[in-house]
Amino acid sequence: MSIQKTFTQFMIEQQRALPNATGDLTLLLVDIANACKRISHTVSRGAMTGMLGSAGTENVQGETQKKLDIITNDIMVDALEWTGHLSGMVSEEVDDFIAIPEQYPKGKYLALFDPLDGSSNIDVNLTVGTIFSILSGTEGVDATLEDFLQTGAEQVCAGFVLYGPSTMMILTTGQGVNGFTLDQDVGEFVLTHPNMTIPEDTKEFSINMSNHRFWETPVQRYIDECMQGEEGPRGINFNMRWVASMVAEVYRILTRGGIFIYSQDTRDTSKSGKLRLMYEANPMGYIVEQAGGQCSTGRERILEIVPDSIHQRVPVILGSKNEVERVVSYHLD
Numbered sequence: 001m002s003i004q005k006t007f008t009q010f011m012i013e014q015q016r017a018l019p020n021a022t023g024d025l026t027l028l029l030v031d032i033a034n035a036c037k038r039i040s041h042t043v044s045r046g047a048m049t050g051m052l053g054s055a056g057t058e059n060v061q062g063e064t065q066k067k068l069d070i071i072t073n074d075i076m077v078d079a080l081e082w083t084g085h086l087s088g089m090v091s092e093e094v095d096d097f098i099a100i101p102e103q104y105p106k107g108k109y110l111a112l113f114d115p116l117d118g119s120s121n122i123d124v125n126l127t128v129g130t131i132f133s134i135l136s137g138t139e140g141v142d143a144t145l146e147d148f149l150q151t152g153a154e155q156v157c158a159g160f161v162l163y164g165p166s167t168m169m170i171l172t173t174g175q176g177v178n179g180f181t182l183d184q185d186v187g188e189f190v191l192t193h194p195n196m197t198i199p200e201d202t203k204e205f206s207i208n209m210s211n212h213r214f215w216e217t218p219v220q221r222y223i224d225e226c227m228q229g230e231e232g233p234r235g236i237n238f239n240m241r242w243v244a245s246m247v248a249e250v251y252r253i254l255t256r257g258g259i260f261i262y263s264q265d266t267r268d269t270s271k272s273g274k275l276r277l278m279y280e281a282n283p284m285g286y287i288v289e290q291a292g293g294q295c296s297t298g299r300e301r302i303l304e305i306v307p308d309s310i311h312q313r314v315p316v317i318l319g320s321k322n323e324v325e326r327v328v329s330y331h332l333d
């Protein structure tokens with residue numbers, strides 16, 4: 001009988017291939033995987049635990065928090081603060097960066113996360129997820145705000161966990177993208193999707209069409225051309241999907257290609273897009289690029305943006321290479 005490779009085994013094998021690896025990253029990722037197993041269990045119990053619905057509070061972005069936004073944030077913080085692998089954390093749900101409590105050792109990494117992505121879907125029982133980004137910190141020293149303000153290109157590792165029909169973890173440490181499925185009976189993630197790649201071409205776009213009138217001209221032009229199908233300048237029919245969970249859209253794109261757009265729009269000119277750079281766009285951008293796709297604001301590569309704050313927003317255009325390049329070229333026109 002062949003036994004599938006577990007996530008821990010996969011990480012240890014990758015670590016052995018690197019001459020200076022200490023195993024710290026492997027241990028950190030196992031802790032993150034364990035936290036996400038707990039989140040998976042919590043969200044799967046749905047209404048039975050009384051945890052659906054709004055918490056009646058707002059986060060730093062002015063968004064109403066779901067009870068599960070707060071619970072999943074607490075699960076991540078509780079699972080990671082004591083481990084000795086981190087010198088600080090950033091969460092979508094916490095205004096300031098999260099310091100490691102005094103009594104615990106300060107490790108060489110920083111973790112940034114969106115504990116529950118797509119949380120508007122939680123009450124309607126659709127796919128949600130957790131997104132995380134790992135940056136280098138300084139061992140033995142409390143992180144400062146400036147330590148987090150690194151470009152996406154400097155990420156050590158990025159991943160997301162999808163709580164859908166099956167629970168999956170998608171991960172890159174800069175050597176391609178691998179997908180693991182949670183075996184719920186055994187409690188282990190097993191390697192089911194090695195070397196995931198995004199087709200360069202696609203006939204499927206993903207955008208919230210209700211915002212059409214607010215988009216910038218290049219995005220309107222691109223989507224309008226797709227919508228004209230065989231009769232239009234593209235000469236092909238396009239399909240559309242919008243789950244309103246970035247984790248689900250990116251997973252679909254990793255599986256069968258596609259383009260995802262959440263661009264800047266004119267609804268609120270004080271905001272540069274909706275998605276957050278440090279714990280949504282950067283980790284997803286790293287994963288998509290590692291799978292052969294592209295990730296841009298339309299004007300620059302997401303992974304090269306020098307952040308000025310931890311909750312900064314950015315326009316995001318990601319997915320199949322040739323389509324992202326086309327949207328970027330429309331921005332240049």
Ligand code: AHG
Nearest residue numbers: 114116117118119120208244245246
């Ligand atoms: P979050 O639940 O972490 O706030 O993120 C939701 C994001 C993203 O996952 C999704 O692509 C987008 O918001 C959906 O936005 P609309 O509701 O505007 O379509």
Ligand code: MN
Nearest residue numbers: 114116117118
């Ligand atoms: Mn999110």
Ligand code: MN
Nearest residue numbers: 092114116117
């Ligand atoms: Mn969230």
